Amino acid sequence: MLEDRKLQVLRAIVSDYVSSQEPVGSKALVERHNLGVSPATVRNDMAALEEEGYITQPHTSAGRIPTDKGYRLFIDRLAGVKPLSPAERRAISTFLSGALDLDDVVGRTVRLLAQVTRQVAIVQYPVLSSESLRHIELVSLSADRVLAIVITSTGKVHQRSVDLPGHGEADLAELRTLVNAATAGASLTDAASSLGTMADHVPPHLGAMAAQVSSTLLEVLGTSTATRVVVGGVPNLTRFGDEFETTVKPVLEALEEQVVLLKLLGEAATPGDVTVRIGQENPYRELQTTSLVASAYGSDGDIWASLGVVGPTRMDYPSTMASVRAVARYVGRFLAES
The missing domain is CATH 3.30.450.40 (GAF domain)
Incomplete structure (x- = not known):
């Protein structure tokens, strides 16, 4: 375990190297940091840090830079994560x-x-395990196509077109109401379960339309990010x-x-x-x-x-x-x- 003074020297080397991106020498440490010891003592501490693998000399006649081991000790000795301003x-x-x-x-x-x-x-x-389905909208695009829009509690919006030849606006509005009654506020898993049996619980005249819409909505809910x-x-x-x-x-x-x-x-x-x-x-x-x-x-x-x-x-x-x-x-x- 490093004594406090050597840890001070290591902190100073890390700080200077991060800011300057240049190897740090003992003279610079003494000039920039109030370490309270002589340059000779700093040189001895740096030699000890190097021997223990916390700093290294990238080339001859250069200062020292931290090693991965040195950075690790620096981080482990941080007194908690500093608060933001x-x-x-x-x-x-x-x-x-x-x-x-x-x-x-x-x-x-x-x-x-x-x-x-x-x-x-x-x-x-x-x-999100707590993510739920907020709303499903069915919008007629043409006589044969409908746009299904799925909105979740986190604000995710998914859109998918559905082939519904010959659908009527009244039937579409009725199906929209039934789909939302069965799924709004439910978890995505529960909503998918309800959609899986939707065609069996709607009036007969909506059965085929409900099956097609449910199939498309299940594909949407199964798309994972x-x-x-x-x-x-x-x-x-x-x-x-x-x-x-x-x-x-x-x-x-x-x-x-x-x-x-x-x-x-x-x-x-x-x-x-x-x-x-x-x-x-x-x-x-x-x-x-x-x-x-x-x-x-x-x-x-x-x-x-x-x-x-x-x-x-x-x-x-x-x-x-x-x-x-x-x-x-x-x-x-x-x-x-x-």
């Missing part, structure tokens, strides 16, 4: 407040995360500098793999907690030059999905962790109240 909290709340539906919420969230962290943001679509992940802020990868071929290109390829991103986000287990995976801690070789900061979002202990950011290991961890946690909380609260 009132202005930052207002900015997040305002950014999400105008969202129209779930797609808009996810889109705004990924843009917001990328903007406030200056990293690549990844947001998984929510899977659980495996969708949205990525934003890819231009932020330019912060890797001249490392495109060796670093950025493999990262870009990994970010295109939805399965990889879902597994990465999968370990963000509970709302409020922040998971950090640094460099070699990532199981995917293409992402072992990066760090992932992620958190789950949900409501009242019900986890819906996860979100996070991917960026260089030299990221500003305290600020990034605070932003990811705050955005996850706001998204969960916003969806719960929608």
